[in-house]
Amino acid sequence: MIKIYNTLTQKLEDFKTVEPNKVKMYVCGPTVYNYIHIGNARPAVFYDTVRRYLEYKGYEVTYVQNFTDIDDKMINRANEEGIEVKEVAKKYITAYFEDTAKINLKEEGMIRPKATENIKEMIKLVKDLEEKGYAYASEGDVYFDIEKYKENYGELSHQKIDELVSGARIEVNDKKKNPLDFTLWKAAKEGEPFWGSPWGKGRPGWHLECSVMSYKFLGKDFDIHGGGQDLIFPHHENEIAQSKCGYGGNFARYWMHNGYINIKGEKMSKSKNNFFLLREVLEKYEGRILRFFILSSHYRKPIDFSDEELKMAEQGLRRIENTLIRIDEELENIKDIQDENIVELEKTYENSIAKFELSMDEDFNTAKAIGAIFELVKSINIYLDNGITKEGKETIINIKNYIKKVMIDVLGIDIKYEKKIDSNLTKDLIEFLLEIRIDAKKEKNWELADKIREKLNNLGVEIKDGKDKTTWNLKN
Template sequence: MKVYNTLTRKKEEFVPIEKGKVGIYVCGPTVYNYIHVGNARPMVVFDTLRRYFQYKGYEVKYVSNFTDIDDKIIEKAKKESIDFKEITKKYIAAYLDNSNELNFDEKDTIHPRATEYIEEMIAFVKGLEDKGIAYNVDGDVYFDITKAKDYGKLSRKNIEELQAGKRIEVSSEKKNAMDFALWKKRKEESEPAWKSPWGMGRPGWHLECSVMSQSILGDTIDIHAGGEDLQFPHHENEIAQSESLHDKDFANYWMHNSMITVDNEKMSKSKGNFFLLNDIREEYDLEVVRFWLLSVHYRKPINFSQEVMQATKNGLERIYNGKKKLIELLANAKTGELEGNLSEEIDQIVKNFEVAMDDDLNTADAITAVYDLIKFANTNLDENSSKEIIEKTLNTLNKLSDVLGILKREEKEENLDEYVEKMIQERTDARKAKDFAKADEIRDKLLEMGIKLKDTRQGVTWEKIK
């Protein structure tokens, strides 16, 4: 399998640090708001990368963090006059809700939170300070950019040019304009802060990801990934501080997805043309969004529009209809022979799928292979086909679609049914125990999920209301 390494600007054969195992770190959201469609692209792309590694037999350790302490979080908490933890709790829950609808594989995902690693972050900064690479200015600790080896090697930016283009305030306390904060002192008493050797304060954004990835995946990781907008300064600064402290490569492969355009214009908050997933799902199932995000190679820009989304929805339904037909044919099929020529056609489609995915995660061509499988089924299979060939076609469709994270509707319906019935039983038990507060809490939680309960003489019934 080859992946495009941003560090070297070329496709390279993927060779893991440990045979049969892969460690992946993907920069996650700063949880101060609902996620938008731009946030969804790295989620979907690198979840699909994880799924394909698993398909190939790798054991994958997949980490995607939550930045749960940041200027934006503090500002929002201050504006709403609530604890910052209430802000992060709300938007982490919303993220997980969205990720579930995007068919993101949460069961095998590690979600570290920055506030859980404060002690490790302090030790990291202290290590840099002891090496003379970090310096303290009245409680603010900065990374001395001149001490970094090969700074700019990821983004291909030149320090001298960056310094020349950076405006330095007269009162700046930094030694160099490009020095970045590792630790920030508390500005006011109400601001969240932790005790450190430099006084009460909190970690800088770049520091958080370096420490969380190191703590979970080790000093050197296989793959570090995220949106291309993170190449500089975030990922560049992660490299600088991590490699300066540990004197070894931070990540062997760097993967970055391209940006999203809306009606062929760059998506940005300033233009007001960005869309929250919570708004999009009012019109489209988020599985459609996932399918759309995979329909273009991850390193190319992708356009969002009503026309594109409708076409994507129709394309996904075509695959669902193909699966439905296969299930119906299988139910009435008779045992026979596995026709050799047809079996070989299926094998070739699988090979085409794998060739595409092995070529730097080319999901666009992989989807073409799935369409080819549906076309094969519609052309060659009918009520006279053997159970064996129908079964092989259906199993292949399920296997390939699982890598892409699609065709999960029925599976999610079954999981939802089980979950709701479990919650109804817990609510019934709570009412019997006269714990009406808990019973109401369960009812309200289900209502937030779009599940309305109705108490009848025959028992509790439920229905979806959204």
């Protein structure tokens, strides 16, 4: 049984879906006014892994993630770049897909609606809220009236109305009746993009789009709503108010929130200049390493981002890959001897499968699940010290396929491992490099000749220049 920590109840709850065997999930997506930073990469990778695991467990998953393509940040960026808001959106949505392709998000079947494609539906929700008495118009703006919903407002952030008023950064203006009232529709200023509405020219408030798009694709009752913990208040609190009052139903059953990515213990921020774009990080590290790094921590905990941490993730991933390479090498040399260790390994294998699933079942604890893979890898390496026997072959192949399956399909991490290169090919390549080195020497290209010697030396090939002939041997 899968259990999810629900921010709404602050409890680990049994996961019971609205419809049997189907999971409907919505995750708040980025505002496409800039390249995404690694703080955006964390929810993208984590919720993608949630989807993958649910599919691995046999659920049919409908996954919606939006693009916010109209808001103040979009308008500011358009003015800065001297282009239209929709061009800003186009540019950064293209960049989003370029960047996230490298962290292997499963795009197949994914629904990625844009706010500007759903304006009509948003106006309809605002009108419904106004008619039901939950919203009021004020000088071309429309606000949600917290007074009408005060019994439940704050249920997700677990704060009372007065705490919210004093604690939050909320926009105060004369058009609102209550400082907590939030914008559903915003009148357009001169030169801003707008849509016609019953309240005049304007654009939707930011919170509105997620209520509308989740309803459109998932209905008024769905299973999981996810996002970063910074979205709990006011964004998600406001989504709940709009959806429950406008559409009825219970909105999302399980609210999941991921922690921040910190730099040296501090939250990333532009002002502190400790801010990394995903594409900058991907210039240095492969996406699969970043993905492995993100999943090596529990999603609700903060993670520290640093070169050291990423290098550790890289080493960890290589340890798994090297074990797979080693298995392939040993499979070419099956031993016909008594196998005293295979029973032990089979046991570890079974435990590892169980532990992986138990960990993932318990609030998607990817860190613990990866730990289970490492335990298995350690045992295989001990087993391989004696070589693979006829008796052990099948188990070893099963283990290899299992590791590949959970790493690639569930955790979404590409495994890079190649079978040992044929030794004749290696020999031919070394000889070929030596020929190039001879040519280089003839042309007095000493730099290239030395480079080849050094590189081969680093790879364990020792070169000896004789009188008429160069010989080589493998160093031990």
